Amino acid sequence: QQYDGGARYKDPRQPLNRRIEDLLARMTLAEKIGQMSQIERENATADVVRGYFVGSVLSGGGSVPAPQAPAEAWVEMVNEMQRAAMSTRLGIPMLYGIDAVHGHGNVYKATVFPHNVGLGCTRDPELVKKIGAATALEVRATGIPYVFAPCVAVCRDPRWGRCYESYSEDPRVVQQMTSSIIPGLQGEIPANGRRGAPFVAGQRNVAACSKHYVGDGGTTRGINENNTAASFHELLGVHMPPYYSAVIQGVSTVMVSFSSWNGVKMHANHFLVTDFLKNRLRFRGFVISDWRGLDKMTSPEHDDYITSVKLGILAAIDMVMIPYTYTEFIDDLTALVRNGTIPMSRIDDAVRRILRVKFTMGLFEDPYGDPSLAGELGKPEHRELAREAVRRSLVLLKNGKPGQKPLLPLPKKAGRILVAGSHADNLGYQCGGWTITWQGLGGNNLTAGTTILNGIKRAVQDHGTEVVYSESPDAGFVQRNKGRFDYAVVVVGEPPYAESFGDNLNLTIPEPGPSVIRVVCGGGIRCAVVLVSGRPLAVEPYVGAVDALVAAWLPGTEGEGVSDVLFGDYGFTGKLARTWFRSVEQLPMNVGDARYDPLFPFGFGLGLETQPST
Numbered sequence: 001q002q003y004d005g006g007a008r009y010k011d012p013r014q015p016l017n018r019r020i021e022d023l024l025a026r027m028t029l030a031e032k033i034g035q036m037s038q039i040e041r042e043n044a045t046a047d048v049v050r051g052y053f054v055g056s057v058l059s060g061g062g063s064v065p066a067p068q069a070p071a072e073a074w075v076e077m078v079n080e081m082q083r084a085a086m087s088t089r090l091g092i093p094m095l096y097g098i099d100a101v102h103g104h105g106n107v108y109k110a111t112v113f114p115h116n117v118g119l120g121c122t123r124d125p126e127l128v129k130k131i132g133a134a135t136a137l138e139v140r141a142t143g144i145p146y147v148f149a150p151c152v153a154v155c156r157d158p159r160w161g162r163c164y165e166s167y168s169e170d171p172r173v174v175q176q177m178t179s180s181i182i183p184g185l186q187g188e189i190p191a192n193g194r195r196g197a198p199f200v201a202g203q204r205n206v207a208a209c210s211k212h213y214v215g216d217g218g219t220t221r222g223i224n225e226n227n228t229a230a231s232f233h234e235l236l237g238v239h240m241p242p243y244y245s246a247v248i249q250g251v252s253t254v255m256v257s258f259s260s261w262n263g264v265k266m267h268a269n270h271f272l273v274t275d276f277l278k279n280r281l282r283f284r285g286f287v288i289s290d291w292r293g294l295d296k297m298t299s300p301e302h303d304d305y306i307t308s309v310k311l312g313i314l315a316a317i318d319m320v321m322i323p324y325t326y327t328e329f330i331d332d333l334t335a336l337v338r339n340g341t342i343p344m345s346r347i348d349d350a351v352r353r354i355l356r357v358k359f360t361m362g363l364f365e366d367p368y369g370d371p372s373l374a375g376e377l378g379k380p381e382h383r384e385l386a387r388e389a390v391r392r393s394l395v396l397l398k399n400g401k402p403g404q405k406p407l408l409p410l411p412k413k414a415g416r417i418l419v420a421g422s423h424a425d426n427l428g429y430q431c432g433g434w435t436i437t438w439q440g441l442g443g444n445n446l447t448a449g450t451t452i453l454n455g456i457k458r459a460v461q462d463h464g465t466e467v468v469y470s471e472s473p474d475a476g477f478v479q480r481n482k483g484r485f486d487y488a489v490v491v492v493g494e495p496p497y498a499e500s501f502g503d504n505l506n507l508t509i510p511e512p513g514p515s516v517i518r519v520v521c522g523g524g525i526r527c528a529v530v531l532v533s534g535r536p537l538a539v540e541p542y543v544g545a546v547d548a549l550v551a552a553w554l555p556g557t558e559g560e561g562v563s564d565v566l567f568g569d570y571g572f573t574g575k576l577a578r579t580w581f582r583s584v585e586q587l588p589m590n591v592g593d594a595r596y597d598p599l600f601p602f603g604f605g606l607g608l609e610t611q612p613s614t
């Protein structure tokens with residue numbers, strides 16, 4: 001059927017399902033399988049996008065058009081690929097996806113918000129919704145309409161390298177944040193919206209992706225991509241609740257986990273993907289695999305690949321993230337359909353879901369990035385929001401030794417103060433993984449932001465206080481000068497990491513952190529220790545020696561949020577969203593467990609009122 005602008009599916013006045021069915025009926029098998037293929041941007045030349053009818057392109061962690069690429073370069077890159085997609089016979093726009101783990105973290109000069117482990121401590125859904133909206137604007141500033149966020153993992157063991165991507169060990173906190181970040185990213189679903197239907201409000205919002213379905217945070221000893229041994233009841237009670245919330249909020253896509261449930265790979269789990277997510281929860285967006293998720297179904301990886309393709313597509317994965325081996329995937333899936341192993345009805349279900357998301361989000365009407373949004377990237381209002389999130393995420397674990405007055409809030413007016421530690425003046429360390437590169441970086445040149453030391457200096461600059469910074473002062477220095485310092489701030493913690501590179505069985509504070517704590521705090525200077533980490537660490541050996549202890553998590557680019565609270569311009573309001581263990585031998589140990597003997601329990605956090613600046 002024609003309308004004045006061409007085929008019915010191109011007419012935005014047509015009902016959604018009529019557009020979907022009209023387009024589907026026109027598509028060849030090659031065009032359908034192309035829609036199910038997501039390739040890495042490195043391979044997405046115009047010829048490949050056009051020749052394989054590619055439906056989606058992604059940036060893997062750290063995959064950028066050029067180092068320190070500005071928003072305009074991102075928009076041009078995405079639009080060039082889109083022009084190729086729009087030039088195909090049916091002109092189906094491609095969907096560009098990227099991670100937004102803590103803001104638009106891959107992108108130079110984007111606002112980097114606190115990682116989820118800190119946001120969970122705010123217990124502030126409205127704040128998290130605003131972060132979603134700001135993130136959507138920064139992602140759109142680069143011409144991208146789709147993010148692989150939020151991670152809605154319920155991390156049950158801090159030995160997991162991705163625990164910082166999880167809001168909490170408590171599914172209710174994760175649900176609360178999920179129900180906020182998704183409408184922040186996608187926009188609020190309409191009151192009369194169809195349950196489970198994907199929703200994106202407009203061109204200042206992005207399609208979201210709740211991940212990694214399901215049980216990614218429950219693996220044995222927190223081993224990344226490993227097995228989650230749990231009864232169906234426990235899976236439903238601990239790991240599934242955030243997906244109820246995500247579907248209710250109209251999440252557009254769900255990403256399947258690399259992990260297994262009771263020995264069955266999630267990427268091959270028909271019961272949980274089809275029977276439960278699609279049929280029981282009525283999820284009507286599309287299910288996407290993780291990076292090379294079909295390859296990783298077997299050990300060794302990619303062994304008997306065509307069987308993995310069969311199992312994954314029949315489990316009901318709809319779009320496959322095949323960064324590099326897209327020709328093999330396309331050939332294998334084509335063969336499986338041609339020989340009847342995979343029915344065309346399964347392919348049509350996948351393509352309907354993909355088209356439903358693309359039509360709903362207006363991608364056919366607005367396929368290209370909007371250069372006028374470039375100013376949204378890293379804009380001051382977003383940085384102020386991030387600074388507020390840092391303030392609200394800090395958790396005060398100790399303040400004052402027995403019989404002594406509390407150290408915090410620190411007086412701005414002091415003769416001389418010492419700032420020490422590897423994380424005091426290191427923007428990369430305070431951002432953590434998934435920042436500019438997949439694994440994150442050290443140093444202060446990776447992007448724009450303010451370090452914790454910057455914040456301390458600015459806080460005291462008008463009060464005649466001298467700030468002495470020494471990353472790793474030796475005992476002699478401290479002994480010679482201890483009488484000259486009113487107090488010290490010691491900032492230590494973990495270096496950046498992502499995924500399996502962060503798996504850690506001992507969870508000790510990495511050196512030189514403990515040494516600096518011992519030298520400074522044990523050297524007779526009153527000290528506040530600020531811990532920059534993606535999770536609770538083994539701090540019991542040091543708690544007695546310090547005057548104050550603050551969990552800052554991974555605060556991101558706005559380090560002044562830490563000094564705002566250290567000096568009392570704002571109070572401490574954060575509450576632990578994770579149990580703080582005494583010893584790793586206790587793990588896993590979560591709130592509600594019969595055996596529960598934490599150093600600091602779930603929900604703990606000392607309060608501290610603000611004080612007039614002195």
Ligand SMILES: O=[N+]([O-])c1ccc(O[C@@H]2O[C@@H](CO)[C@H](O)[C@H](S[C@@H]3O[C@H](CO)[C@@H](O)[C@H](O)[C@H]3O)[C@@H]2O)cc1
Nearest residue numbers: 058059060061062099148211212255290291438499
């Ligand atoms: O050199 N090595 O050793 C190495 C190892 C593993 C790699 O594998 C790859 O590295 C990353 C960067 O290339 C990719 O982002 C993914 S991660 C995956 O990708 C999705 C899209 O980014 C995210 O939404 C998911 O949440 C996440 O689980 C993969 O792990 C790459 C290199």
